[in-house]
Amino acid sequence: MGRIARTLQQEHGDVEATLSSITAAAVATVPGTDMASVSLVIHRHVHPHAATSQLARDIDALQSEFDQGPCLDALREEMTVRVPDLGAETRWPRFATEAHRRGAGSMLSFQLFTEGDNLGALNLYAELPGSFDAESESVGQIFASHAAIALSAARQESNLRSAMDRRDMIGQAKGILMERHRLTAPQAFELMVRASSHTNRKLFDIADELTSTGAMPTD
Missing domain, CATH: 1.10.10.10 (Winged helix-like DNA-binding domain superfamily/Winged helix DNA-binding domain)
Known part of the structure; x- marks a missing residue:
């Protein structure tokens, strides 16, 4: 984690590069992760960033389209949201059905930051159900904390x-x-x-x- 934290701090004010580093490092670090993205909510509009695959980008778009999903809950409720099996998920029926149809099996979302109306979430995706466990959630929470610090520093330097x-x-x-x-x-x-x-x-x-x-x- 110390090495990852140093890596995330190396972009020096380039917000998009920092976001890309965050999602790439998340795939390599959090157990079970196949794909990742960061969602930024600015004045109630969700903007996907730095998706590591087209599927992750498409699923982000689905959450915005249906206005439901684990990412939005993580953003709005300030919590970590784990989805063991999108094929059997009932909390967000429209989103889960379509995400599963497109090839996503499970998800894990963490809130990154809250700054007034601006929110950020880290979204982790796996192709198979049951890919995320308690270890994934624990490691992901620590990772998200480092990512939030790196992103805040990059945004401050950019400003x-x-x-x-x-x-x-x-x-x-x-x-x-x-x-x-x-x-x-x-x-x-x-x-x-x-x-x-x-x-x-x-x-x-x-x-x-x-x-x-x-x-x-x-x-």
Whole structure:
């Protein structure tokens, strides 16, 4: 687990790469796992990510389509959900029937994080029924804890990089205005703020267009 934790921390702010590392490591680590994916719920919409197979991707889509399934329960109820046999499952009849028909035998889902309306779950799939046992659940819970930490760190670093990029872009735009109109830094910034208010656009968008075209947006 220590080696896995270090591996998951190596992507340095690349959220999608971190998600791919999580699902690949889950398949290699949690007993019984054949496939894996991560589901992110953003403002009540489920977005599948980093599925290790087309079948895992399809089953994720089924849960979104039917609005039921172990992943959604893990997300909404903040718990671990184990499905021993999808062919005999009665908690989510529409989802279980279709998932079994497509070739999934059993499932195991863990909540990864809760951040306001944003939720995340790790989904593990097996082709055969009875593939997940108490050991799978125990190992999976520890793995999910490490994965949640790695994903949180990647998202924070990504947000920090984005903020720095935006700050640099605004600084470049200020420099253009200062040189072109012989303005001070506060005056150049105020000019962009007024353009943002006048055009009802974000300050970063004003700066991006100015640095890209050399012209201050007027509408």
